[in-house]
Structures are given as C-alpha cells and as structure tokens.
Amino acid sequence: MTVEVARWNGSLAEAADPLLALCRSVFDDFSDAYLLDRLPSLSDPDLWLAVEDGAWRGFKLGYRRGPHLLYSWLGGVDPSLRGQGIASELMRRQHDHAAANGYRFVETRTRAANNPMIVLNLRHGFHVAGFEIDSGGIPIVTQRKKLVAG
Ligand SMILES: CC(C)(COP(=O)(O)OP(=O)(O)OC[C@H]1O[C@@H](n2cnc3c(N)ncnc32)[C@H](O)[C@@H]1OP(=O)(O)O)[C@@H](O)C(=O)NCCC(=O)NCCS
Secondary structure: OOEEEEEOOOOHHHHHHHHHHHHHHHOOOOOHHHHHOOHHHOOOOEEEEEEEOOEEEEEEEEEEEEOOEEEEEEEEEOHHHOOOOHHHHHHHHHHHHHHHOOOOEEEEEEEOOOHHHHHHHHHOOOEEEEEEEOOOOOEEEEEEEEOOOO
C-alpha cells in the first residue's frame, strides 16, 4: 500500500469534513471548534495531504502570516502510520513549495512536551525562537526556519 503526498487544490470549505475526521484520529481530545472556527479566516491556506487508497491519513496545514512568513499551524499523521517518514515528507513538500512561492521563513508553535514534533522540526532545520506559557498555563515552544539562504 502506498501513501502519496499532494497539495490540496480545492477550497478549505470542501476540505473541512475529511480534515476534521483526520484531526480526530491524529489528536487526543480534539475540539472540533478549534479547527472549524478558524478555517474560514486563514489567509492563503496551504494544505498538504498524505493519502492512502483515497483515505486522508496525514496532513500539514499552514497559512500566511506576513509577506515572507508561512505559519505552519496544524499537522499530524494517523497513529497507525507513524514512524515511516510521512510527517517528514509532508514537511519537505510544504517547505519546498513555500520557498518556491516567495516565502523566506516558516514558523510554528508546539507544546513543549511534544518531543516528536519538536525533534521533527529540529531535524528539518528549525531553531528554537521563543518560549511562553499560554493562556491555559501550557508551556509552548516557538520554532522558526529560514527557507532560503542569504
Ligand atoms: C509528530 C508526528 C507528526 C510525527 O509523524 P511521523 O510521520 O511519525 O514522523 P516521521 O516518521 O516523519 O519522523 C521524522 C522524524 O521526526 C522525529 N520523530 C518522529 N516521531 C518521534 C518520536 N516519537 N520521538 C522522537 N522523535 C520523533 C524523528 O527525528 C524522525 O526521524 P527518524 O525516524 O529518522 O528518527 C506524529 O507523531 C503525530 O501526528 N503526532 C500527533 C500530532 C501532533 O502532535 N502534531 C503536532 C502539533 S500540531
């Protein structure tokens, strides 16, 4: 069985239902409103999918936060397919596409306790750029990567 990675070319409104189903499988205790309330207001959304036999099994969703800054907001892989390089491939494709489309930086925020995501980001060239305790008392690490040399 092969997993293919591709960019979503439709609207986010069309993607909402399958994306919500995927979020529920990827994240523990996912709040539907967290996704659905924000989807309509994302500027220049950039959605990458890992698809297995037509089923959405992984994703990476970013959006524009400045003329040269892509914010990578949410992403994950179905638990049954972890550890096979799928998140790495989604990230590689996201970054290559962003660099080719004029972005110079990509930024992301992750709970400090989420070692898999923080390590994955470090392996792809992110640096730690900040630390905060969010409004819910949760420690958050900001990571940032320069996409183009110079
Ligand atoms: C983080 C996550 C996306 C990684 O997905 P994945 O497809 O299993 O990751 P990959 O197989 O591409 O791993 C790539 C690299 O990331 C790092 N990594 C991945 N999982 C890891 C783990 N459990 N512990 C430590 N490092 C890990 C490793 O460096 C790995 O490379 P290696 O296998 O050569 O050592 C996945 O665990 C996930 O979906 N987690 C839940 C969702 C989430 O937390 N998303 C982030 C917040 S939005």
